[in-house]
Amino acid sequence: MNLDTICVFAISKLGWIRQQQKKVREQEREPLREYLDRESRYVWGKRYLLKVIAKDAAPQVELKHSQLVLQVRPATGEDRKQAILEDWYRAQLKAAIPPPIAKWGPLMGVKVARFFVQRMKTKWGSCSLRAANIRLNTDLARKPRECLEYIVVHEMAHLLEPTHNSRFMTLMDPFRHRLRNPHFAQASVAGPSG
Secondary structure, eight states: OOHHHHHHHHHHTHHHHHHHHHHHHHSOOOOOOOOOTTOEEEETTEEEEEEEEEOSSOOEEEEETTEEEEEEOTTOOHHHHHHHHHHHHHHHHHHHSHHHHHHHHHHHTOOOOEEEEEOOSSOSEEEETTTTEEEEEGGGGGSOHHHHHHHHHHHHHHTTOSSOSHHHHHHHHHHHHHHHOHHHHTTSOOOTTO
8 A cells, every 4th residue: 555545544543543542541550569478470371479588598489389489588679579580480481482492393394593581561572584583571471371382483483474464374374273272282381380
């Protein structure tokens, strides 16, 4: 389409666009975290209650039943608690990425040279076609593992087709079906307890 046609279309939808922007502005936001006992935290899509333990020992994070236990030294501030938890989420994600890459790479005929994990504000993932690298959002460690697997497949498909055009959709179709198929799910990455 030419630019004039696109502009006319956008202008004709201006009321709807403003309405959607208003909805986004008015959405309830997640409250600021205070790193107090019993705050809800998610790991691989499952809700855990935060348990903060002050102990004169090295900081650590672990899952115990329905709790995400954060052990920190006494008088540790919120910023440091946040950094410790973010590092732990990053490590969880880094450990969970290789299996879906190994599973889907041969099926798709794609080789990922390297993957990176980082905090992203607006994307779940991205890729570098030339370097064959994929980059994934650390927040994926909070979502169900199926979300991670889907994003990995999505970014790997971009290594074959960089845009979201019809070729990309055609490439993704058989993998979308396999991701939803319960028989394929058995071969996917193990759940939080496994």
